[in-house]
Amino acid sequence: MGTRRTTLPGVGTQYDFTTHAGQHLSVVVHQDGRRFIGFYSDDDPDSCQASIPLSPEEATAVAHLIDTAPIDAVRTDGIDLVTEHIPVGRRSPYAGRLLGDTGARTRTGASIVAVLRRTSAHPSPGPDFRFAMGDTLVAVGTREGVDALTTIIAEG
Incomplete structure (x- = not known):
């Protein structure tokens, strides 16, 4: 079993998964929140046999069906939050720049609650935290806010 994450510039992120049985599927998370699940042939792992588009709500529903832990999305006063x-x-445009330069919370309402680096994690980064290329930001907010933040980090 193995999982691989690939950044797709201008598109989003692709997550490839191979089961213990050697079956391959991928999930492409677009910057605008759309998700696609792709299924691949055992004999040609580069050829997508079928692709199923999912809205953010459908993706959440599928995730809840697959997740073995009975945890619902965090709810605050009727607003669904996503991570x-x-x-x-x-x-x-933010590689090498400060978190405060993004104006993330003001512009999107989403919060960057941690930054993951290859060798370390930085919880609760302040506005003077400097991003590096390859960092992974952990963001929390509404679906719309997190999607807007994803676009800001990718495009400015």
Whole structure:
């Protein structure tokens, strides 16, 4: 079993998964919140046999069906909150810049609650935290806010 994450510049992130039985599927998470599940042939792992588009709500429903832990989305006064991992890619205008430069919370309402690096994790980064290329931001907010933050980090 193995999982691989690939940043798709200008598109989003692709997550590839191979089961113990050697079956391959992938999930592509677009910057606008759309998700696609792709299924691949055992004999040609690069050829997608079928692709199923999912709205953010459908993706959440499928995740809840698959997740063995009976945990619902966090709810606060009727507002659903989501958590997303957002890569700081090569083309991000924020690689090498401060978190405060993003204006993330003011512009989107979403919060960056942690930054993951290859060798460390930085919980609750302040506005003076400097992003590096390859960082993964852990963001929490509404679906719309987190999607807007993903676009800001990718495009500015």
